[in-house]
Amino acid sequence: MKPRFFSVPSKQLANDAWQARGDGRQGPRLAIVGLGMMGQEHLRVALLLGRVRIQGVYDQHPASLEQAQRGYYALTQNPLAIYPSLDALCLDENVDAYLIATPNFTHSAIFERLMKTDxxxxxxxxxxxxxTDAQRMVTMAEACPTFVQLxxxxxxxxxxxxxxxxIRVEQALGTVHTVAMSEYxxxxxxxxxxxxxxxxYSGGTLVEKCCHYFDLINLxxxxxxxxxxxxxGRAVNFLDFEHEGMRSDIDDHAFVTITYDNGTLAHFTLNMFAQELYEELVVTGDKGRLVASESxxxxxxxxxxxxxxxxxxxxPSYYGTLVTYPSAIEVSGHSGATFFEHLAFVAQLEGHRVDAATPAQGFKSLLVASAAQHSLATGLPVLMDEFCAQERVTWPT
Ligand SMILES: NC(=O)c1ccc[n+]([C@@H]2O[C@H](COP(=O)([O-])OP(=O)(O)OC[C@H]3O[C@@H](n4cnc5c(N)ncnc54)[C@H](O)[C@@H]3O)[C@@H](O)[C@H]2O)c1
Known part of the structure; x- marks a missing residue:
């Protein structure tokens, strides 16, 4: 397989990926930093895909490490190697690649430390x-001899x-004019x-959660x-929540509009006080409309x-097609998406080009999210030129 991912429909992608699983005894050796909810999902999915070996992990929180150890042992009957410090992890010459899954506010320092290993x-x-941290990280990533996947x-x-x-390969919609995305x-x-x-600590709700959606809209x-x-703003969630004397200040709903320089208009709706998860992308071009949804x-x-x-x-999908991945992939985490981003990471390690996010694309999603967060705070529209100048950053070319 020579992956790019968007070049094949999801059913074929799933079929090829399932066939390409390994037994976890060969492949590059991965070290994971941060073994909370997402780090443990990465650990499980790396084992399910079986195309890398887990060299070791590091976390500051004993309970996260204990959970990760239990999960790893249940799947492999082997103990999970734990580094005593980030430095010890960096000094292990047997590690081929790193995965960072710590909280958002810790990313830049850990990333900059790991970048020194090339x-x-x-x-x-x-x-x-x-x-500014994010733009510096893009510059560092672009100067490094290897790759960074967001x-x-x-x-x-x-x-x-x-x-x-x-949209991109078949060009089925023609020229795109409007995009509407929502998450409940x-x-x-x-x-x-x-x-x-x-x-x-998170960057704000529109940064923490919705950078995913701004990435999809930008794409x-x-x-x-x-x-x-x-x-x-804040309507329902965590209104009285306190932790260590600090009162929660995160937003739980938003409507965001984005105007692009080619005239395309985009809209994003967030609501975080629904009972179940539903997301939808509606893209309309001069040839018709596409609706992609997930419950x-x-x-x-x-x-x-x-x-x-x-x-x-x-x-062929005029009247709608169910595209859910096979259950074994779907339940492995975030509706199967984690499995395919691991496959993309392995493919990049093997030298293939993939449709995973580059640091510049990650930065673009962060920039739109931060502008939206700023607009929420001020109540005013944000002109991106002025915002970038004020923040001393530039939109990546
Ligand atoms: N891609 C996705 O869809 C997705 C989903 C959930 C979370 N995330 C991201 O994953 C990251 C982690 O989120 P989470 O939900 O696992 O959070 P979490 O709080 O469950 O876990 C974070 C872990 O990092 C550890 N940690 C904190 N600081 C550390 C440090 N300096 N060095 C080593 N370990 C440290 C904590 O002890 C904890 O075990 C966040 O950036 C989050 O935005 C992404």
Whole structure:
């Protein structure tokens, strides 16, 4: 397989990927930093894919390490190697690549330490909580001899693989003019140290959660945003929540509009006080409309369901097609997307080009998210030129 990912429909991608699994005894040796909810999902998925070996892990929190050890042992009957410090992890010459899954506010320092090793890095989204840190990280990544992959894994959900196949590869919609994306979901989950309840630690809700969606919107439009306007705030969630004497300040709903320099208009809706998860991408071009949607649940007994509809004359998905990945992939994490971002990481380690997010693309999603967060705070539209000048950053070319 010579992967790019959007070049094939999700069903074929799933079939090829399942055939390409390994037994975890060969392949590059991976070290993971941060073994909370997402780090443990990465550990499980790396084992399911079996194309890398787990060299060791590092976390500051004993309970996270204990859970990860138990999970690893249950799947491999082997003990999980634990480094006593980040330095010890960096000094292990047997490591071939790193994966960072620590809270957002810790990304830049850990990334900069690991970058000194000149080894490939997978970095969870959002890349940082400060735009200047993030731009510096892009510059470092572009100067390094190897690659950095950003964890914008929603690109690999089945409905979006098929959406980008239709939009970018088939060019089924013609010229794209409007994009509308929405997410309805329950409130943020518990985290170690509750970092996701505070803007300073997470970057704000539109950064922490919605950088995924701004990445998808940027990909669908493929132009430069010139104006961002957001309305929203705190209506229901964590209104009285306190942790270590600090009061939660995160938003739980927003409407965001984005104007791009080619005239394309985009809209994003966030609501975080729904019972179940539902997300939808609607893209309309001069030839027709595409709708990609997913229903899922935090309740493990409820299976997720992904669908795509391409209302363009003679398109095979005109009346809608269910595209949900096979259950073994789907349940492995985030509706199967984590599995495919691992496959993309392995493919990059093997020298293939993939459709995973680059640091520049991760930065673009962060920039739109930060502008939206700024607009929420001021109540005013944000002109991107002025915002970038004020933040001393530039839109990557
Ligand atoms: N791609 C996705 O869809 C997705 C989903 C969830 C979370 N994430 C991202 O993954 C990251 C982790 O989120 P999470 O949900 O696992 O959080 P979490 O709080 O469950 O886990 C974070 C872990 O990092 C550890 N940690 C904190 N500081 C550390 C440090 N300096 N060195 C080593 N370990 C440290 C904590 O002890 C904890 O075990 C965040 O950036 C988050 O945005 C991405």
């Amino acid at each position: 080894k490939p890095i997978f970095l969870e989204k959002p890349m940082a909580t400060s735009l 964890g914008m894994q929603y690109r690999f959900k089945a409905q979006y693989v098929d959406a980008f196949h239709a 979901r329950p409130p943020f989950l518990n985290k170690v140290g509750e970092w996701n309840k505070f803007n300073d 669908a439009v493929d132009a430069v945003p010139v104006k961002v306007y957001a309305q929203g 899922s649940s935090f309740r493990p007994e409820v299976e997720s369901s992904a669908r795509i509809q391409v209302e363009v004359a003679a398109h």
